[in-house]
Structures are given as structure tokens and as C-alpha cells.
Amino acid sequence: MSPSDHVQAFRDLLGAVGVVDDPQRLATYTTDQRQLFTGSTLAVLKPVTTKQVSDVVTLAARLGIGLVPQGGNTSYCGGATPDASGRQVVVSLERMDAIREVDPLSMSISVDAGAILKRVQEAAASAGLLLPLSLGAEGSCRIGGNIGTNAGGLSVVRYGMTRDLLLGIEAVLPDGTIVSDMRKLRKNNTGYDVKQCFVGSEGTLGIVTGAVLRLAPLPVRRATAWLKLAKAAPLAELLALVRRESGELLTTFEFMTARSIALATAAMASPPSVGPGSGGAILLEFASSSRHLDLDSLMETILAETVEYEWVEDAFLAQSGAQRASMWELRETIPEGEKRWGGSVKHDISVPLSCAFTQLIEASLSLRLYDAAAALGGTFSAEHGVGRFKRHLLEKYGDAGRVAVMRRIKTAFDPADIMNAGAVVRPVNAEPAY
Numbered sequence: 001m002s003p004s005d006h007v008q009a010f011r012d013l014l015g016a017v018g019v020v021d022d023p024q025r026l027a028t029y030t031t032d033q034r035q036l037f038t039g040s041t042l043a044v045l046k047p048v049t050t051k052q053v054s055d056v057v058t059l060a061a062r063l064g065i066g067l068v069p070q071g072g073n074t075s076y077c078g079g080a081t082p083d084a085s086g087r088q089v090v091v092s093l094e095r096m097d098a099i100r101e102v103d104p105l106s107m108s109i110s111v112d113a114g115a116i117l118k119r120v121q122e123a124a125a126s127a128g129l130l131l132p133l134s135l136g137a138e139g140s141c142r143i144g145g146n147i148g149t150n151a152g153g154l155s156v157v158r159y160g161m162t163r164d165l166l167l168g169i170e171a172v173l174p175d176g177t178i179v180s181d182m183r184k185l186r187k188n189n190t191g192y193d194v195k196q197c198f199v200g201s202e203g204t205l206g207i208v209t210g211a212v213l214r215l216a217p218l219p220v221r222r223a224t225a226w227l228k229l230a231k232a233a234p235l236a237e238l239l240a241l242v243r244r245e246s247g248e249l250l251t252t253f254e255f256m257t258a259r260s261i262a263l264a265t266a267a268m269a270s271p272p273s274v275g276p277g278s279g280g281a282i283l284l285e286f287a288s289s290s291r292h293l294d295l296d297s298l299m300e301t302i303l304a305e306t307v308e309y310e311w312v313e314d315a316f317l318a319q320s321g322a323q324r325a326s327m328w329e330l331r332e333t334i335p336e337g338e339k340r341w342g343g344s345v346k347h348d349i350s351v352p353l354s355c356a357f358t359q360l361i362e363a364s365l366s367l368r369l370y371d372a373a374a375a376l377g378g379t380f381s382a383e384h385g386v387g388r389f390k391r392h393l394l395e396k397y398g399d400a401g402r403v404a405v406m407r408r409i410k411t412a413f414d415p416a417d418i419m420n421a422g423a424v425v426r427p428v429n430a431e432p433a434y
Helices: 003-014 023-030 050-063 115-126 143-147 233-246 258-267 295-308 321-332 334-340 365-374 391-397 401-415
Strands: 065-070 090-093 099-103 108-112 164-172 177-181 207-214 221-229 249-256 281-287 312-317
Touching: 003 050, 023 090, 050 065, 050 090, 050 164, 050 177, 050 207, 065 143, 099 115, 099 143, 108 115, 115 143, 207 281, 221 295, 221 321, 233 249, 233 281, 233 295, 258 321, 258 334, 281 295, 281 321, 295 312, 321 334, 365 391
Parallel strands: 065 090
Antiparallel strands: 099 108, 108 207, 164 177, 164 207, 221 281, 221 312, 249 281
């Protein structure tokens, strides 16, 4: 069959509205978020049901065509971008965006994988509940992509990563089999936790079509503070102190360098009066669903202790919603400020809290930074994933045994390597994609 015959076969399955093959419209789907790589595709497929996804996968497997699942196309690592071969089609979940159910008693929400994160947050809030997952791309990223990359965001310190919020899943395997486990249970000890196979898999093991997510009580009170750090302030000890004294109230602990703050401030029309100390700054926030807890008093007591230890040069407690919003705007304007002044080299490392952070700050080049993170027992990817751009880093820094297990899992799920080939890992017997 010719490429046009392949496209027509998919059109027969999905109808004219379910297939995009116009070159101008395809451009939106074939370039990664950071515009570092542009691939090629026969078409973009837009199913509206899990059954249609299954039919698409079954047909693609029969035709020997690769599939690249795509949610909001916000990956920083090229994980949702087709390669340059032209032998892959993009499967966009954007038409599968339903909120299936909000269950206040089970404190859960069931959604299509194509639902935009912000919309899911709003659906939870309308029921007086909180979806704790929050990140900069929440207005465009989609739940399936959040699961595929194990997204973290701004509240990991309290609520964990996406994998910690996932209760149930629906997915289509590379042979078209539908896995349906959309249960809301917190306790379910019935063998392998299959849903976790898809978390962080970036579409290489199947296509997630639905999810059940854990919700939390909606905070009604917040206390937000800006800490000007002293030079060489011990961040791990500072975080440990705040955690110990605030219990489960801590939601945000964001460290910013003085240079990052300067870039963000220059990009803002009305920047707040707060700034960095000699060691940078911390944005700190407590949140509670209780109307009876005095968060401001607790925050003031903890801030006074950090100043007494000489870890903090000065601290400011937001006195209004506008002041809180201004502090958050400064934090969230850092990427824009970097781009305005020439961009930046993005890194996504994480290290154990017990390690010395100063060892990392001295690393000036990417590989030196990754080497330092690895030496401290950390990783080159905290939450952005591996995708296409960082697969060589997984092979370089990943434990050989763990990478071998990942390849065996990939082989078991997708021996023909039709699912997002070239991303994360390849099957045991497959030739390298690049």
C-alpha cells in the first residue's frame, strides 16, 4: 500500500474529521515544544473513543506503521514528536477530553486522557476538592501526557508526583488490547500494579486513554512567604526544619537564584518589591482546608527561627491575595525572563536532600552537572522525562540492570517497536532507531 492508501485506511476508521494530513496543519504536531526538533508524519489521527484508539493501533500494527501518542505536545524532551522517517503517525488525544465522573465521597475524578489539566483542576474545585497536580503548562498539557512523563509540578513536596495521584487507568496496548482498570480504590492488592507500567513510559508501552486521579480537600487558607537567603544557606536543613514544624501543611518550597530573579523582574511590568538575599530566595507556602488553623502565626514563628539560625537575611509574609499573586508571578516569569535575555540551557536534575547542594552549583556545563548529580546519587531527569533528547543520557547514567529491565518490559509490551520508537528505550532485539 502507498502512504496515501495508509492514510485513507485510517480515514475509513475515523472519518474525515478524525484524520489530518494537510501539511500546514501537520506542522503544529511535528515540532517539539522547545522547537529543537521537527519530525515528519503521514497524518495526525484524532480518535474520540477508546475503541477507536484500539482500532487505530490494530490497523497500524498490521500495516507496520509506527505510532506517536500526543497530548498537549508540551514535552521538553521531544517525547511526543515523530521522527524524521515519515513512517510514524501521531495519535492525538485532544478530542478525548471528557470529565467522566467526579466522586466527592471517594475523593477521586475519572477523566479521558485528553482532558486538559487546568480543566480537570476546575472540575475538582467545583466539587470542593483539589487536584494537587499543578505546573506551568497546565492550560495546555493533557492528563495522558502527565501520566506518560510522571509530571511533578509545584506541590510535589506535599502531594507527590503524578504516579502518587493515579488510582486507576485505561490504556490500549500495542496489539490493540484494551486494559481497563478504572477503579477508585486506595487499597487494591491484587497482583502487579499494571497501571504504574504506563507512568513515565512516554507512550512507548501503549496509549493511555483514561485515568482515575486522587483528589484532596480544597485549601481555604494559605500562608505565603518570601525568604531572602543568606549566603551558603543550608537548603536541605532549612527544608527539614520547615517540614518538621509545619507538619503536612507545607505545599511549596521553591528555590530561586539571584540571577533568575533579576531576569524575571526585568520582564515584569510591575515586579514585587521582594528580591534575593546573597544566597538567592525561597518561595514558601502553607495550605490547609481547615478554617480554624492560624497559618500566618505558624509561618511567622518558623520564619523567626530561620532568621535566628542566620539562614535567612530577611523574610516577608504576604498580607493579601495580591501580594501572594505577585510573588508567584515573579517565580513563574523566570522562564520568560530567560527567553527574553537569550534563553537558557534547560536541566532537570534531582539529588537526595542529604547531599551538598553547593557541589552542584559549581558545575557550569551540562555534562559536568549530570556527572555531579549522578555522583551524589541523583538523576539527570527529575520530571521532564527522557523522550528522544535524553535517551543517550539514560544509557550513560542509568544503572545497567535497570535499563536492561526497561528494555525487557518494552519487549514484552511492544516487540515490534511501533509505539513511539526512538523514545526512552528500544526493545531487546531491535536495531537502534538513530
